[in-house]
Amino acid sequence: MTDGVKKFLYVNRKAPYGTIYALESLEVVLIGAAFDLDVSLAFLDDGVFQLVKSQDTKEIGVKNFSPTFRALGDYEVTKLYVEKESLAERGLTAEDLQEITYEDEDDDYAEKPSLIFVSRAEMADVMGDQDVVLSF
């Protein structure tokens, strides 16, 4: 455990619309953004499906919350770890995901990518480096 700002990791392992987990996770992330926390998000297993681009939910009558991920940068949530093995197992590549960026206020508001692609071993390291892990 570190002193000072706590490191929080939100772990997303569920596809977006079959259950309420994915939307609830995003809601909690946005609520948590009001507090002084070092926030990261992890996307692995079916959780990577949440980030796929061109989602269109009009005909299933639920809100398409995927554009909300692009707003996270405004809440200083800028580290979205995506597991490469989980993508590959599902026939996906980085090009299948929507582009998510943030403006780095320490670098003249340069636009930088929020998605960080990591191996399974690197994801395990990210998980092992947290104060609190919240699973969805």
Next chain:
Amino acid sequence: MATLHTVNKSPFATQALLSCLGHAKAGDTVLMIEDGVYGGASGTGLAEAVAGLGGAVTLAVLEPDMKARGIAASRLMDGVKTVDYAGFVELAASHDRTQAWL
């Protein structure tokens, strides 16, 4: 900086246990609870995934959940230990964080 991982779903219904085992680090503990206890039984095809950990990760099942489902301690895979509710609390307290694999 060790993590206590909890898994509460049968490994025959979801990938949670396999994914957990794939992310556990040396010194971590994986505790199988509720329907997760089915993952502790021997002769299920999970032995390979468990053997891949090389003993670096401690595996445990929650005894009340195991008993409720009629799984005898003798049916557990080698190296899988049992803990009672107090043991669960001990594990939570002795690790740096707890991560639930839902």
